[in-house]
Amino acid sequence: MPPFDVPEGDPFGPHNLPYGVFSLPGSSHRSVGVRLGDHVLDAGAAAHALGSPYAALLARPTLNPLLAAGRTAWSDVRRALTAWVTLPSHRETVEPLFHPLSSVTLHLPFEVADYVDFYASENHARNVGQIFRPDAADSLTPNWKHLPIGYHGRSGTVVVSGTDVVRPSGQRKAPTDAAPLFGPSVRLDIEAEVGFVVGAPSRMGEPVSLDGFREHVFGLCLLNDWSARDIQAWEYVPLGPFLGKSFATSVSAWITPLDALEEARVAPPARTHEPLPYLDDSDEEPGGYDLRITVVVNGHVVSEPPFSTMYWTAAQQLAHMTVNGASLRTGDLYGSGTVSGPADRERGSLLELTWNGRDALELPDGKRTFLEDGDVVTLSAWAPGPDGVRVGLGEVTGRVAPGAQ
Ligand SMILES: O=C(O)/C=C/C(=O)CC(=O)CC(=O)O
Numbered sequence: 001m002p003p004f005d006v007p008e009g010d011p012f013g014p015h016n017l018p019y020g021v022f023s024l025p026g027s028s029h030r031s032v033g034v035r036l037g038d039h040v041l042d043a044g045a046a047a048h049a050l051g052s053p054y055a056a057l058l059a060r061p062t063l064n065p066l067l068a069a070g071r072t073a074w075s076d077v078r079r080a081l082t083a084w085v086t087l088p089s090h091r092e093t094v095e096p097l098f099h100p101l102s103s104v105t106l107h108l109p110f111e112v113a114d115y116v117d118f119y120a121s122e123n124h125a126r127n128v129g130q131i132f133r134p135d136a137a138d139s140l141t142p143n144w145k146h147l148p149i150g151y152h153g154r155s156g157t158v159v160v161s162g163t164d165v166v167r168p169s170g171q172r173k174a175p176t177d178a179a180p181l182f183g184p185s186v187r188l189d190i191e192a193e194v195g196f197v198v199g200a201p202s203r204m205g206e207p208v209s210l211d212g213f214r215e216h217v218f219g220l221c222l223l224n225d226w227s228a229r230d231i232q233a234w235e236y237v238p239l240g241p242f243l244g245k246s247f248a249t250s251v252s253a254w255i256t257p258l259d260a261l262e263e264a265r266v267a268p269p270a271r272t273h274e275p276l277p278y279l280d281d282s283d284e285e286p287g288g289y290d291l292r293i294t295v296v297v298n299g300h301v302v303s304e305p306p307f308s309t310m311y312w313t314a315a316q317q318l319a320h321m322t323v324n325g326a327s328l329r330t331g332d333l334y335g336s337g338t339v340s341g342p343a344d345r346e347r348g349s350l351l352e353l354t355w356n357g358r359d360a361l362e363l364p365d366g367k368r369t370f371l372e373d374g375d376v377v378t379l380s381a382w383a384p385g386p387d388g389v390r391v392g393l394g395e396v397t398g399r400v401a402p403g404a405q
Pocket residue numbers: 117118119120121124128129132191193225227236241336337338
């Protein structure tokens with residue numbers, strides 16, 4: 001059982017060390033935790049016991065102080081943690097500060113400041129374009145290859161993995177309906193995404209360039225952008241997503257630091273249009289990440305979206321988000337946009353997987369177009385790590401609870 005002896009090849013070995021926030025049974029006290037195997041280390045308690053200068057940053061109920069501390073502190077803390085969980089000399093002190101994962105409650109690990117969601121998968125954008133705008137000349141809008149399209153979402157409804165999602169009610173109007181109807185959504189969907197967590201803030205009026213990505217972004221998580229397609233299709237013209245998406249966004253409990261994902265960096269797809277200079281990453285380090293996502297509905301794998309296929313990178317999204325001088329705050333979260341690969345079973349939404357409900361998925365326990373009450377959706381992912389060992393990205397799960405009638 002000792003966490004020090006985590007099996008070789010474990011995706012949550014000492015090469016990973018994602019951060020979260022946990023509490024123990026019967027206690028409301030929240031602590032910053034670091035995952036090792038199937039245990040969580042009380043990072044603040046370990047820092048205190050070892051007399052670390054980072055004890056004050058880590059002995060907090062949220063990751064925000066650590067996020068705000070910036071890249072040098074992030075690297076120092078990670079180096080220290082790696083030593084604490086691997087050096088035999090620390091074992092006696094640190095080992096009692098681990099708790100089995102099964103015994104703790106995981107919480108939303110940071111206070112979400114602003115939330116932005118992008119639209120960066122070309123496969124997804126083309127699929128949705130064909131479904132929502134079948135009469136348009138091109139499935140991509142004319143701006144798509146020139147800027148990463150996004151919208152500001154609702155940060156107050158970002159919830160941690162495991163939180164039930166109540167089916168939203170709202171207006172819908174199919175082209176065949178004479179007038180709008182009101183009631184619980186009948187086209188509740190998921191969107192498999194990766195969320196990027198901003199740590200270091202920026203100043204208003206000062207855009208963050210592509211190479212500022214690593215200075216400002218701490219790490220990433222998995223994100224499910226729950227979407228009510230019927231509400232969305234009726235409301236979105238001309239200002240974009242609103243109530244069809246603002247009711248809930250789920251994130252994984254573990255934030256994987258960018259430093260754990262060095263081996264996963266890959267070049268994004270070849271650009272078919274030369275971007276404007278502030279988005280031109282041709283001379284930058286590879287901005288893509290090779291993350292392999294799995295989408296599971298009620299225990300059945302329905303899709304395996306490959307994040308490496310995303311056209312716009314997280315660094316380009318950050319540069320675009322701030323090019324007008326908008327500032328970053330600690331705890332800002334931005335979603336990559338739905339991840340859809342080129343193959344049918346690589347699509348990141350039921351909208352695409354069922355082609356707007358036309359082609360039901362045949363699951364072992366029945367057909368599925370959109371989500372039904374009681375359905376459980378789980379996104380998980382891993383990335384290549386050092387020496388062929390995987391970096392586990394944890395999971396984000398949620399159950400659909402019935403809406404108000
Ligand atoms: O093309 C549209 O009108 C709508 C697209 C979406 O719903 C996707 C969205 O939220 C962005 C994304 O996740 O890629």
